[in-house]
Amino acid sequence: MKLLIFGDVVGKLGRAGVKHMLPVWREKFSPDVIIANAENILHGKGIGPSQLQELRDAGVDVFTGGNHSVEGKDVEKILNDENYPITRPANMRADLPGRGALLFKVETKNVKLLVVNLIGQVFMHQEYSSPFEAIDKILEQYQGQTPYIILDWHADATSEKSVMGWYLDGKVSAVFGTHTHVPTGDAKILPKGTAYISDIGMVGAYNSIIGVEIGPSIERFAKKVKNAKNPVDTGPIEVNAIYLELSDNPAAAGQAVDIKHLREIVTEYRI
Ligand SMILES: [Fe+2]
Numbered sequence: 001m002k003l004l005i006f007g008d009v010v011g012k013l014g015r016a017g018v019k020h021m022l023p024v025w026r027e028k029f030s031p032d033v034i035i036a037n038a039e040n041i042l043h044g045k046g047i048g049p050s051q052l053q054e055l056r057d058a059g060v061d062v063f064t065g066g067n068h069s070v071e072g073k074d075v076e077k078i079l080n081d082e083n084y085p086i087t088r089p090a091n092m093r094a095d096l097p098g099r100g101a102l103l104f105k106v107e108t109k110n111v112k113l114l115v116v117n118l119i120g121q122v123f124m125h126q127e128y129s130s131p132f133e134a135i136d137k138i139l140e141q142y143q144g145q146t147p148y149i150i151l152d153w154h155a156d157a158t159s160e161k162s163v164m165g166w167y168l169d170g171k172v173s174a175v176f177g178t179h180t181h182v183p184t185g186d187a188k189i190l191p192k193g194t195a196y197i198s199d200i201g202m203v204g205a206y207n208s209i210i211g212v213e214i215g216p217s218i219e220r221f222a223k224k225v226k227n228a229k230n231p232v233d234t235g236p237i238e239v240n241a242i243y244l245e246l247s248d249n250p251a252a253a254g255q256a257v258d259i260k261h262l263r264e265i266v267t268e269y270r271i
């Protein structure tokens, strides 16, 4: 099974970046499933029906999320729709809308893919319950249903992220980090067959600070002022993703065969 997975898609430029590179990488890799982290698609924060539809029309099959998943337009309706292929981190408060895991039918392979989403506890602005307990529970709940299991691990600290990768080595097909918006150069396959990367990186403005305007961000840190965080919506786009290949061999089904980080700086595109 081949997968193409985009990191956090930030605002209008993020959506334009996915729309620009998806056909190029689809041609090159022939992915069976295309996934994108959608927590920032709505003007940098949260989700919205038209923005999700825009990416579905472009070819994205499944959406994952993060701390901003529960912000935005018609959030409850979208996240609670059993037929909508979208997750939010499983270890968020139970009273929030949405689900932390979903089984997606991969038509080209006639198998199911379990997509799980978790959020970290280190350096986050809110408190979340244990992601380790949450994944144990999910793996038990879905035991025997499919060997193809991937985790969008939405966390800040590379230490915490790495711990989860090794905790799940041999138990899931892949653990890929999101949330920092900055790609890491550590894509690898762990000894027991789990593909790992600390962070895929965003799809968003190249001349920006994690997707948002530079001047106000500098003021926020240097002068300690509280100001709006608006995404940059002009200029080049950096498009970060991973290509992931999982074994279809019955003896090793679901084990990672390849993980490659993909990065493209796009200067000419359509909005
Ligand atoms: Fe994000």
Ligand SMILES: [Fe+2]
Pocket: 039, 066, 067, 068, 154, 178, 179
């Ligand atoms: Fe996030």
